[in-house]
Amino acid sequence: MDISDIRTEYVKYGLQRADLANNPLDQFTTWFSQARAAELAEVNAMSLATADANGRPDVRTVLLKIFDEQGFVFFTNYKSAKARQLQDNPQAALLFPWLALERQVRITGSVEKISAAESFKYFSSRPRGSQLGAWISEQSHPIKNREKLNKLFHTIKERFKEGEIPLPSHWGGYRVIPNHFEFWQGRSSRLHDRFSYTKTDKDWLIERLAP
Numbered sequence: 001m002d003i004s005d006i007r008t009e010y011v012k013y014g015l016q017r018a019d020l021a022n023n024p025l026d027q028f029t030t031w032f033s034q035a036r037a038a039e040l041a042e043v044n045a046m047s048l049a050t051a052d053a054n055g056r057p058d059v060r061t062v063l064l065k066i067f068d069e070q071g072f073v074f075f076t077n078y079k080s081a082k083a084r085q086l087q088d089n090p091q092a093a094l095l096f097p098w099l100a101l102e103r104q105v106r107i108t109g110s111v112e113k114i115s116a117a118e119s120f121k122y123f124s125s126r127p128r129g130s131q132l133g134a135w136i137s138e139q140s141h142p143i144k145n146r147e148k149l150n151k152l153f154h155t156i157k158e159r160f161k162e163g164e165i166p167l168p169s170h171w172g173g174y175r176v177i178p179n180h181f182e183f184w185q186g187r188s189s190r191l192h193d194r195f196s197y198t199k200t201d202k203d204w205l206i207e208r209l210a211p
Contacts, residue, residue: 010102010186015193017208024181024197024204025069028105031183032067035098047095048074053088064094065122071175072107073114075122077139078170086111092176102186109178119172124164131165132156182209 021027035043044064051057058081066073072094076082086092094107123131136152143149181197194209 008186009188010192011188012102013185014187015183015185015195017195017206020183020195020206022204022206024178024183025067027183027197028067028107028181031098031103031105032096035096035101035103038101040098040100043098045096046072046074047097048082049093049095050082050085051089051091052085055089058082058085064096065173071109071177073118073173073175075119075171075173077134077137078113078172079141080139082140083174086174092174094176104182104184106180106182106184107176107178108180109176111174111176114173114175116167116172120167122173123167123171128165132160134171135160135165135168187211 021030032043042063045061046064047059048062049057049059060082062074062076062082064072064074090111092109092111094105096105096107098104123134126134132153135156136149179199183195183197185193187193190211192211194211196207196209197204198207199205
């Protein structure tokens with residue numbers, strides 16, 4: 001199938017150095033707030049790229065749940081494929097594709113597990129069904145059929161039918177600690193505006209990149 005005629009001309013906005021905050025977290029916060037105000041679907045969805053010990057890449061969509069000066073936090077099963085990759089190679093890349101605004105944000109950095117206390121704080125805020133699901137899902141591992149999953153869910157629901165559901169030891173958060181950001185704004189004739197923030201010993205180096 002030849003789909004080479006699918007094209008979009010980006011004309012909504014521009015981005016100049018004078019528009020940018022000196023700190024990339026401030027700039028990200030501004031763009032995230034604008035994306036949220038625009039009521040984009042799954043505004044906190046981000047592509048998470050990892051690689052195993054042999055450098056083989058992998059990517060999937062996860063949900064950003066916390067971001068602050070410490071980094072960008074998502075939650076997952078610690079026995080999942082992504083967790084195994086991060087154990088071997090604790091580096092990751094994030095991509096926020098806010099295409100309705102003709103924008104993208106790319107972030108790279110090192111990755112660390114957050115504390116059990118931090119994970120429990122978020123876990124406790126989840127709907128009860130999601131908490132139960134975290135207990136039974138052997139994420140990324142083969143499963144015989146849907147019926148087995150439903151049976152496991154019924155079993156764990158009975159086990160924790162009363163009271164607070166504890167945090168599973170195999171579930172929690174990771175924090176991506178950024179060392180590089182790129183803010184991309186689509187422009188006409190493919191002459192996009194791109195600005196990178198690179199962490200230095202003292203501050204952030206801001207540079208315009210060729211499209």
